[in-house]
Each structure stands twice: as structure tokens, then as C-alpha cells.
Amino acid sequence: MLDIKDLRVHFRSEPPGKDAVKGISLHMESGEILGLVGESGSGKTVTAMALSSLLPNARAEITGKITFNGMDVFSATREELRALRGQSISVVFQEPMTSMDPTMRIGPQVEESLTVHGLYTPEERKQRAIQAMRDAELPDPESLYRKYPHELSGGMLQRAMIAAAIICDPVLLICDEPTTALDVTVQEGILNLLKKINREKGTGILFISHNLHVVRKLCTRVAVMCRGEVVETGDVDQVFFHPQQEYTKRLIAAIPTRNRKR
Numbered sequence: 001m002l003d004i005k006d007l008r009v010h011f012r013s014e015p016p017g018k019d020a021v022k023g024i025s026l027h028m029e030s031g032e033i034l035g036l037v038g039e040s041g042s043g044k045t046v047t048a049m050a051l052s053s054l055l056p057n058a059r060a061e062i063t064g065k066i067t068f069n070g071m072d073v074f075s076a077t078r079e080e081l082r083a084l085r086g087q088s089i090s091v092v093f094q095e096p097m098t099s100m101d102p103t104m105r106i107g108p109q110v111e112e113s114l115t116v117h118g119l120y121t122p123e124e125r126k127q128r129a130i131q132a133m134r135d136a137e138l139p140d141p142e143s144l145y146r147k148y149p150h151e152l153s154g155g156m157l158q159r160a161m162i163a164a165a166i167i168c169d170p171v172l173l174i175c176d177e178p179t180t181a182l183d184v185t186v187q188e189g190i191l192n193l194l195k196k197i198n199r200e201k202g203t204g205i206l207f208i209s210h211n212l213h214v215v216r217k218l219c220t221r222v223a224v225m226c227r228g229e230v231v232e233t234g235d236v237d238q239v240f241f242h243p244q245q246e247y248t249k250r251l252i253a254a255i256p257t258r259n260r261k262r
Contacts, residue, residue, distance in 0.1 A: 001204055002028040002051070002172060007064035009046050009055065020046045022228040023064070030171070033198055033205045035215035035236065037251065038225035044208045047225070048174045052089050053081050069171065086113040090165035094177035096157035100149045106133075107145035110164045117168070128167055136163040137193055155186035159193065166197060173197070176208045191218050213255050216240050224248050 009021040021043045028034050036044050049055045051066050053073060066073040069088070076084065090113070093099045100109055111129035114120055120128065126145065133141035136159040149157055158178060165173055175194065179187040195218065197203050209215050215222055215236065222239050224232040224247065232245045243249045 001030040001032075001069060002026070002206075003065075003067040004047075004051065005065045005067075007047065007050060007066065008062070009043075009050050010061045012059060012061060020060075020228055021050065024225070024228075024230045026223055026230065026233075028172075028204055028206065031198065031202045031204055032221065033194075033207060033219045035219035035222040036206060036208045036225060037210060037212055037215050037222060039210055039251075041227075042225040043228040044210075044225055045176055048091070048176055048206065048208055052085060052091055052174060054085070054091070083117070086170075087117060087168045088170055089172045089174065090168065090170040091174045091176065092158075092161050092165045092178045094180050096154060096161050097149070097181070099161060100157060102149050104148075105145070106147050106149065106152065106160050109149075110145075110160060110167060112164065113168050119168075129163070132163040132167040133160065135166065135197075136160070137189075138163065153186075154182055155189065158182060158186075158190055162190075162193065162197075166201070166203070169201065170203060172204045172206065174206045174208070177210070178207075179209075179214060187214070194218060211255075212240065212251055224251065 004024065004026040006023045006025060007021055008019050008023050010019045024047065036047065038044050050062050051073065055062060107126065107129050110132055111125040114125045114128060130141045130145055133144060138144055138156060138159050152160065179190050182190065191214065194205060198205055207215060207219055219236050222234065222236050223230050224239065224245065226247045232239060232243065232248050239248060240252065243252060
């Protein structure tokens, strides 16, 4: 489904040779849940933005090759990229409180992808938005459709963002730290929801996180990033219990446990 080869991202504001992403290669199969982990600043989000074509050329120079379902993303036309974003590839951002427009009701924001791509009539879009919110396990979606973001909790807002991301039935869902700002019980519910979407819809998920413990709960395979490079990849249990790289060992050692004293 997704093949990344020698991806490099250089922000034009940075000096030459200082790349945010330094020639990484990754592969994802259809319906797979792949974790991309690393500390803040390791290049995880930049990688996700590059493969979803959300980095403007004026700000970043991107080289390498990204192939998605047989299409060369960097050679695609503007119309092809427009169709790709939102329909085939959707992104769930972190910090739901700041990612949604506070002046718009929830319903129009959930159905925005359908509106942008000119799909369905207004009434059909509304019904699909309500169904997407129901699929995201939001209670009473008919009532939530008319509410504003400040009327929802953080966990409900994150589910609303997931509803907006899955309304077009994408092939790939990119989740950028979707549980970071949530408490552990709400976090568990979001992880279970993503598992359900993957199981029932066959949606591939690229899950970005700095938390290996969360990744182990959700993903089948993991890639570890450090300073713009992928330093280790493998099955989650293999990387978690038998890490090969010193950086991965340090990440695992940083996971809090009940028995570890500081």
C-alpha cells in the first residue's frame, strides 16, 4: 500500500545539510497498523506531513520517493493530490482542543471532507456525518451535530476528529499523537476505537507516538526514529523485548513502571 524510499526533508530556513528527515525508508501493507515512535524532534510528524503532501514547497525541499497504492505521490498532479488528501489518506492531529475551529459547529467540521470534494447533497452529507460520529462511538450524534467544540470534552473532541477523518473511508489513517492530551482511561477508549476501525473497515493506520507502551497496545509493527533517521524496525514484541539499538533500549527504559524508583 505505502512505500517510502530515501525520504529526505530539508526546511529552507535551516542551513544546508541540516535535514529534518535524513533518507528514511518504510513499507506498509494494506490494513496494517504501523507505529512510528521517537522523542520530540525526531522527525515523526514531518515524515507524516510529507507523505500526506501537507508540507508546502515554499517551506520545505522534499526528495526521495513515496508510492501510495501504485501512485508516485511526488509526481502526482494538483488534482490527484487533492483527491488523495481526505479521501484516500486522512490525518488525525494531536491536541483536539486547538485543532478544531471554535466558531464552527461539530457537524460541518466532521463533513468538511465531503464538502471540499463536492460529494453528496447537503442532507446526505449530514447523514453521513452523523453515521461517522456514531461509528466513532460518540453518544447522541444527532445532538452533537449542532454543538460547538467548547461544549465537548477532550475525549469527545478527539472522537469527532476521528469521525471527520474516516467519513470518506480512507485507505490510510495517519494518527499524530492522538492520545497525548488525554487521560489514561480516555486514551484506552481511543486506542480501542482505532483497533475497531482497523478491524471492521480494513483501514491501514500509521500511529505516531513517543510512547512505546501505547504503541505496543495498538500496533503490529514499529519503526523507531532518532534525529531524522529510522534506527530500528520490527514486530512490536520483538522490538519491545529484544531491542537491538541503544536508543531503543533507552526509550523502553524510560517507560514508567510500578517497581522502578527514580
